[in-house]
Amino acid sequence: MKKLIVGGIVACAVVALRTSAFAGGILGSPHDFTGETTWNSRAGACSPCHAAHHTDEDQIAPLWVHATDPRTSWEMYDSPTMDATVGTAPSGNSLACLSCHDGALGINATISTPAPASPVIIDxxxxxxxxxxxxxxxxxxxxxDAAAALDMGLELSSYVIGDAKDGLDARHKGMSAEGLVAPVPATWSGTSLTGQTIADALLIGGKMECSSCHDVHKLEGASPSSxxxxxxxxSDVNGNGSILCRTCHIK
Ligand code: HEC
Ligand code: HEC
Ligand code: HEC
Ligand code: HEC
Structure with a gap:
């Protein structure tokens, strides 16, 4: 797979930014639309989402060329125990994902041809x-930010992935650090993000977005199609999973 994706200068840059033991890439992933030759006649790997010129005025994602969901009303997550302040609408980076995933726009809708209603995500x-x-x-x-991380048992965004999970401290709702024991080992096997902070590896401009958990280009984690x-x-050293969640949440 690695060979297949290093065909272009930009693709090389992406590979260099996110090194991985299991480098994959768009090709062969669910975001590989090169086979959709009825609307992707030049079998573009990047062009369903990015272009070099004449891209989205708002740049909701870098050099974004897919049509953007014009929806103005969203119902965001809330709960009595949430400490973070969630706005009334997704920010650009997640809106980019939602412009296909909420099913309202065609996968092939672009800023110059926003109309095509099909194919949409049907699954x-x-x-x-x-x-x-x-x-x-x-x-x-x-x-x-620190307010969001006040939640009982969250690492600060400066936590370095792979370091001891000692983020349970007096920050958490005024509790004494004494007697608080992190329940999980810090060592995740097979991760490419060890040594990076949560802010660098998982946040987009300091924010939690769809991309905090998902790698749209599939350069990280297991093979592109899985x-x-x-x-x-x-899994962690003890063979237990949910390492994505447990990187941020100390639970
Ligand atoms: C299905 C849509 C989609 C496809 C196809 C796609 N991208 Fe992206 N790309 C995104 C989104 C969404 C973002 C912003 C979110 C993120 O970085 O995860 C992004 C961000 C980027 C970035 C900036 C952030 C970073 O990762 O460095 C680069 C560079 C990039 N893409 C290059 C490419 C190239 C080159 C291709 C083709 C090989 C490609 N993308 C294919 C959706 C796509
Ligand atoms: C150009 C349209 C498009 C954009 C933009 C897009 N996706 Fe997708 N995505 C798809 C399609 C189509 C599939 C395959 C859907 C299916 O299985 O029905 C898919 C599949 C996925 C899957 C795998 C689902 C599975 O079980 O196979 C995930 C996860 C995902 N997308 C997340 C994202 C995230 C996160 C972003 C933004 C960073 C994003 N996508 C942007 C079209 C898009
Ligand atoms: C906290 C991490 C996290 C965030 C944030 C997140 N996801 Fe996911 N996503 C997951 C996990 C874990 C799964 C696996 C299935 C599940 O738990 O429902 C998943 C599953 C998916 C799937 C596949 C569902 C299926 O059954 O085929 C898609 C598509 C997807 N996410 C898109 C998105 C989009 C779009 C966003 C932003 C609006 C987003 N995700 C935000 C963690 C996340
Ligand atoms: C990039 C870090 C990060 C990842 C990865 C992550 N979370 Fe979160 N999660 C947060 C933050 C920050 C909040 C907001 C907490 C707050 O402010 O109360 C949150 C909120 C939550 C909440 C709601 C808390 C409430 O009080 O309503 C739950 C439940 C949760 N996460 C579970 C998960 C699960 C399950 C996963 C894995 C699929 C996951 N998280 C992955 C950072 C993360």
Whole structure:
């Protein structure tokens, strides 16, 4: 797979930015639309989402050329125990994902041809935020700041992935650090993000977004065609999973 994706200068840059033991890439992943030759006649790997010129005025994602969901009303996640302040709409980076995944726009809709209503994502499971409803999805589009990390048992965004999970401290709702014992080992096997901070590896401009958990280009984690494009997958030294969640949450 690695060979297949290093064909272009930009692709090389992406590979250099995100090194991985299991480098994959768009080709062969669920975001490989090169076979959709009825609407992707030049079999572009990047062009369904990016172009070099005449891209989105708002640059909701870098050099974004897909049409953007014009929806103005969203229902965001909330709960009585949430400490972070979630806004009333997803920020650009997640909106880019939702412009296909909420099922309202065609996969082939572009800023110059926004009309095509088909093909849309038909698989019900892959429809996230349908009708603008994000209240059943993990909170997104908020600053992962010290206030958000006040939640009982969250690492600060400066936590270095792979370091001891000692983030349970007096920050947490005024509790005494004494007697608080992190329940998980810090060592995740097979992760490419060890040594990077949560801020660098998982946040987009300091915010939690869809891309905090998913790697749309599939350069991280397991092979391109497997699973849900998780940024972190595998297990800890004891063979237990959910390492994506447990990187941020000390639970
Ligand atoms: C299905 C849509 C999609 C396709 C196809 C796609 N991208 Fe992206 N790309 C995104 C989104 C969304 C973002 C912003 C979110 C993120 O970085 O995860 C992004 C971000 C980027 C970035 C900036 C952030 C970073 O990762 O460095 C670069 C560079 C990039 N893409 C290059 C490419 C290239 C080159 C290709 C083709 C080989 C490609 N992309 C294919 C959706 C796509
Ligand atoms: C150009 C349209 C488009 C954009 C933009 C897009 N996706 Fe997708 N995505 C798809 C399609 C189509 C599939 C395959 C859907 C299916 O299985 O029905 C898919 C599949 C996925 C899957 C795997 C689902 C599975 O079980 O196979 C994940 C996870 C995913 N996308 C996340 C994202 C995230 C996160 C972003 C933004 C960073 C994003 N996508 C941007 C079109 C898009
Ligand atoms: C906190 C991490 C996290 C965030 C944030 C997140 N996801 Fe996911 N996503 C997951 C996990 C884990 C799964 C695996 C299935 C599950 O738990 O429902 C998944 C599954 C998916 C799937 C596949 C569902 C299926 O059944 O085929 C898609 C598509 C997807 N996510 C897109 C998105 C989009 C779009 C966003 C932003 C609006 C997003 N995700 C935000 C962690 C996340
Ligand atoms: C990039 C870091 C990060 C990752 C990865 C992550 N979370 Fe979160 N999660 C957060 C933050 C920050 C909050 C907001 C907490 C707050 O402010 O109360 C949150 C909120 C939550 C909440 C809601 C808390 C509440 O009080 O309503 C739950 C439940 C949750 N996460 C579970 C998960 C699960 C399960 C996974 C793995 C699929 C996951 N998280 C992955 C950072 C993360």
């Amino acid at each position: 019900a499971g892959a429809r996230i935020g349908e009708n603008g409803d994000l209240h059943t999805t993990h909170p997104i589009s908020f600053d992962y 699973g849900i494009l998780a940024r972190l997958s595998g």
